[in-house]
Amino acid sequence: MTVSASTPSSTDLTTESTRVLYDQLVVLLKDLSHIKGIASLLGWDQLVMMPKNALDARANQMSVLDAAIHDMETSPVLGALLEECERRRLGGQLSSELNPYEMANIRIALKAYREETLVPKDVVREIASATAKANSAWKEAREASDFSKFAPFLEEQVKLARQSVGYKLNGGVCEEARKINQKARAALGLSDKDECYKGYYQVLVDSFEPGFKDDRLQVLFADLKRDLIPLIAKIKAKNFQHENGFLKGDFDIKRQAEFSDKFPARMGFDMDAGRLDESTHPFCSNSHPTDVRLATRYALDNFQEGITSTIHEAGHALYEQGRNKEYIDTPVSSPLSVGIHESQSLFWERLVMLSKPFWTYTLPLLKEQFADRENLQAASLDQFYLAFNRVEPTLIRLEADEVTYSMHIILRYEIEKALVEGDIQVADVPALWNAKMKEYLGLDVTEDRLGCLQDIHWSIGIMGYFPTYTLGSIYSVQIYNHARESIPDLDENLAKGEFHVLKEWLNKNVHEKGSLHESGDDLILELTGKPLDSSLYVKYLTEKYTTIYDL
């Protein structure tokens, strides 16, 4: 560390050149990136390598590391540099001296610094402690399939979420949300002291999907409901299902791994800059673009699961490895948002892997790998394609297909937003959940366990995250459509297993852009020339499944 993060610099920053300030800032930001990379590695290790008795020791290690990270994130030197840069930006001096990537670094770092310093340490600690309790309570409640056991803890989580959003709003993070809140207060004749949580949800979403506006979410999700609920109902009404028996039964894990493990490299994943392991929960870690580790899992009785999770995680991994090299280790090289990250995994998992060209290349290889499976040998490309693309409404989000998945998300979005903004009470959640499940997917929830208790998110204080899953789907289709226009022989490439063309296109158009744009909306507009449009996603699903289910 050239600049010490703990002792304020004695120089008067106002007299330094912008280039000097920026260079000093970059040193601190890179150190922060390095130490966060360690936290990521510890997370990977815990899930993939760590012996089970080390759980407590690892928690202690993480806690000391988090404290060190927090000290660096909130260091007065960092703050002074950022505020001086911001002063110059507001004075119009920055843009002539720094390029847009450098400007973005200052924007992102300043926002992160303000967020870190705005919420008092006491509140952060209270949240951590409440979260641990809520998570235990959720596990017990789910076991007992009884939401009432979780309800008081969820109440507390909502309270704490509002509290930390309050600090951020008052500190000037999410100007848009503050305006919504003020407007609502004015309309209701409320003072600044009165309780009013309008606009709060957008601040929560902003942590995962920076700059994305809630009114945009509302429009996108309303369109999806309007168009997808009838499509799902139509498919259901056909009362017909495609044969997929040849994907079930005893698929030796080692042979599956041997087969699937080759795909990340085929997609362009650099095995010298990452690893592929197995773990209970598939994930992709991002210690550094030169050290991206994905973990997958295989199911003995279901071939589709393993290859799906490998390719999904490899999609994430390509984004991480594809970070902009010129701005390496600085914020602008980071992935733009959780939703854009998800778009990269869904891009490969759905738009590529669920396609006929992909299986034109892959099915012969699969038949070779499992030469002894007679029913698999007998399956034609068409049969295989249909089997992989079955639609079947289910109560469980994690088992949902690409047509019904969004309904699971929109249901959660509507409930968590209403909870945070005070439009419903915690006690209303189960009934509301069940009613929406009936309305959107035509299913009856018989137990809380299979309904409002199925996800971990709320129990660990994560609200505002769910929308990113469906934003990921919408982004992915619009990006894919654009890729098809840019690469006319895309299908031919895929059918020959030449996936690298697509990967390089994504590198250039998405990955290397990093966090240059202020929101996923902005990236899509710049990339495709059109605003983000959920009707493209609807069109993709409608056309594809009208054929598949002969609607």
Place this chain on the structure above:
Amino acid sequence: MTVSASTPSSTDLTTESTRVLYDQLVVLLKDLSHIKGIASLLGWDQLVMMPKNALDARANQMSVLDAAIHDMETSPVLGALLEECERRRLGGQLSSELNPYEMANIRIALKAYREETLVPKDVVREIASATAKANSAWKEAREASDFSKFAPFLEEQVKLARQSVGYKLNGGVCEEARKINQKARAALGLSDKDECYKGYYQVLVDSFEPGFKDDRLQVLFADLKRDLIPLIAKIKAKNFQHENGFLKGDFDIKRQAEFSDKFPARMGFDMDAGRLDESTHPFCSNSHPTDVRLATRYALDNFQEGITSTIHEAGHALYEQGRNKEYIDTPVSSPLSVGIHESQSLFWERLVMLSKPFWTYTLPLLKEQFADRENLQAASLDQFYLAFNRVEPTLIRLEADEVTYSMHIILRYEIEKALVEGDIQVADVPALWNAKMKEYLGLDVTEDRLGCLQDIHWSIGIMGYFPTYTLGSIYSVQIYNHARESIPDLDENLAKGEFHVLKEWLNKNVHEKGSLHESGDDLILELTGKPLDSSLYVKYLTEKYTTIYDL
């Protein structure tokens, strides 16, 4: 972190009770232990798991982590607590309020704090940079087998080592060494400003073997030379070698691993609190007693190498897992010294694994695992024992057997001590090395590559470490003799594969003692009732090899 390490406490420490001070200290020491555990894990990951392109990123991560560790090690709050405790100790107030383990924590932490704060940051950085250069130069010099290419860098390493020793001596670390230095100055009529490096080597040894006196080393090593040089010459003069062909040739690595991997658990290594992997260089990492990871390697054409490295590292690992649970995460629970650590690995590698009782149990299992190897099947227990215990002087330390190994160490000890204390010049090293090799092992060094350029240690600034290897051997025999007296049916246990009795004895008598004692000498005295005695080591070797080689 309950006590912040970066902001000085506002309370007046002198008015606090000793118990309160101690408890505050323990919080800081545990945090330090946790964050150092992270550094250890990163080290393990780099050698065992990390993809190759991540080398630079990992170096950056380690550098930021080291800086954070350094900040914690030198924090003013820690210093103030320790100095106040030391004030009370000198006033005779501590021993009535704290137990010996707690007293030891203060002693060790104070010493570490003083060492960390005494050497200026600039010098630390200079050492790091010079070391990187010296290491590259050493690699090139070894490649070219030309010591002169390395000489100027070694010169610099010696200079920097003296410099940092100087800071420590003047700051009151290693009182004994300071006295030696003052005495030498007085005898030579030198002032405090004149160059005089007598006593400096002891300070270097002290980093690895705390509290061990150089005059003790001199006595122990002189005795070894007196007795072992003739023993080695006698064995050589027999001009006879035991057959070991059945240990060579194509030993499938997977089958070796399957066989060897069971031994750590048999020895009492808890697989839920550690891992066993393969890596180029065998080692044992110590992120935490609940997370001890050993790495071994197998040679296709040499069965002895793999099992030896697994059992050696498992010996280290048992020490790490066996740390005192009551004082977990505090300095007193740490291994006492590098030499005692080595004694634990050599204990299992030599005294157990090179014994007939061990192979009484193990040889039938080995024959079962390699049922298709005819020459192995034909080998009797006696033949196997003789094959495993061949003595053969070699130029290379890492290939040396237990009889000749100490001579490699004593040679290095004599040279590095003379270098640091100014009795010889860097240019003298090759000739001196070669002369000693001839005198001790009767071998001619034909190339620097096979002589004074073979070890990495000096190139990375590590001087004073070599003696710990031989101290480990001496410790191990004295501890083993004592174990035999305490466990009368030890041989019968080993012959039945019941290694746990020995492991539990070591847990209680060595591992759980941690760093309670001020030196390895003290531990041995308390444990065996006698001072450390190299004649026991000589007796063990002489009796054993007089039989083996019919001397």
